[in-house]
């Protein structure tokens with residue numbers, strides 16, 4: 001009885017009113033921010049309601065923690081918690097503006113990348129963004145007015161009630177969310193869905209749990225898991241095509257990562273001018289894969305590099321380059337080393353960006369020519385670093401110094417968001433006029449990239465390396481996210497549904513083999529297929545290698561590739577995982593989703609198996625397995 005009275009005392013105190021006001025304002029701010037800062041694609045009234053209630057449980061949970069500290073410190077605790085939560089929300093807003101995605105814990109550990117991002121980050125913020133902190137300032141004001149708060153400390157029962165309400169609301173939230181999207185919490189991809197149905201703060205709790213789980217996975221892994229993955233990938237293996245197997249034996253391999261280059265610009269004209277005149281010519285005597293997709297996730301350029309060198313998928317959260325650089329891999333540089341190759345990567349940015357300096361060691365690169373090997377000045381650099389034309393130019397003496405045969409990778413940089421050029425000379429084409437400045441400038445930086453490639457090929461001819469080299473040029477990932485759909489639909493003259501969105505994930509893949517005529521290739525493939533393709537062209541078969549991709553020249557390969565969110569593309573269908581829509585590819589029309597179902601399963605298994613290899617670091621068991629086999633023989 002006495003307790004009850006005391007408790008009522010707290011509830012009637014000014015502090016309780018302050019506490020409730022904090023929660024109410026925070027709830028409203030969070031709801032409006034969620035509703036209007038992200039394109040969450042709310043499908044029905046129920047989803048609208050779920051989104052509306054999502055911030056309450058997190059608010060009770062986090063602000064409830066402040067009730068544990070001593071009376072004197074409660075106000076300060078609330079302000080700190082408030083600021084942190086508001087900051088998390090805002091960080092997601094900024095991240096979303098560019099990446100069209102939400103922050104994950106592994107991404108946070110890449111914060112050194114964000115430092116380098118400088119110009120791009122500034123472009124993504126504006127003064128009105130202070131609105132994301134508006135309730136924080138109100139709360140700050142209130143707390144200064146009411147100097148002596150709180151008079152009483154809430155007793156245990158009150159605190160328990162606060163937490164019990166948080167849990168009850170959270171359970172209702174999860175229950176309603178699961179009804180909207182069964183297995184919401186077990187399917188790790190589809191972050192948009194998670195935020196839509198759990199809210200941004202609960203999503204972060206979920207993400208933290210997933211992070212802990214995956215780091216525990218390595219500790220408890222064993223070699224039986226490797227056998228399971230081997231059974232899966234070996235059963236999917238395709239025999240090489242005799243016509244191509246070994247055609248480039250002992251030749252140098254040059255890989256070029258074409259920054260943010262999407263396939264739609266190929267053979268496209270803007271204001272009567274070709275956007276990629278050099279590439280348009282090059283594809284005439286190359287193998288040009290016109291149905292080739294990037295498979296990248298949050299690791300962007302580095303995910304593409306990872307897939308290309310390993311034929312494993314990137315991760316559903318974060319970049320493997322940063323989360324699992326200490327793993328054992330069997331990457332192309334390491335394999336080629338056994339055949340007498342030297343390997344090197346060339347890039348005009350800091351060596352630590354995407355943790356490349358460490359990851360390249362794990363992948364077996366002999367050399368990494370990063371920014372420090374180049375003469376980088378204010379004039380010859382823009383955005384992230386050295387501009388592509390001087391980059392290739394300055395790379396020539398370096399590549400000439402490599403022992404042949406070599407496997408050399410060039411990572412271009414200029415065609416990167418926000419697509420800026422700092423010199424009129426570099427603008428070789430007029431911008432488009434959609435009014436969306438990123439899209440408009442994109443064509444100019446693409447044109448610049450194309451010019452740099454032309455000069456690169458000329459230089460390789462001049463220095464005599466061209467004839468003995470095969471060239472593999474690929475777009476690393478999309479450059480124009482769905483935040484720019486309005487301008488893109490103007491450019492392409494079509495509405496952009498999930499179907500078109502997925503088709504826009506096509507990036508060019510051009511394999512140029514001097515002396516061979518080449519042709520346009522129709523097979524549907526992705527970055528994960530490049531490793532087996534290159535190895536077969538070089539006449540190398542690695543029977544114990546775990547590859548999720550397949551040789552793009554193989555006659556019996558299936559037209560198929562996946563997106564990291566579980567969407568996929570086959571010869572006949574396109575499936576959007578976010579929307580759960582199956583499309584007939586030729587007609588571009590929605591069809592019964594049951595048709596896509598077998599591939600939905602396959603895609604899930606494929607991604608899960610690959611994730612298991614990475615999270616459990618399974619390749620470390622391969623040597624052990626080989627030794628055991630030898631002992632048994």
Ligand code: GP9
Nearest residue numbers: 299300301302349353384
């Ligand atoms: C930075 C370059 C660009 O070094 O790879 O990174 P991105 O943002 O495209 O992953």
Ligand code: MN
Nearest residue numbers: 259260301476
């Ligand atoms: Mn990139």
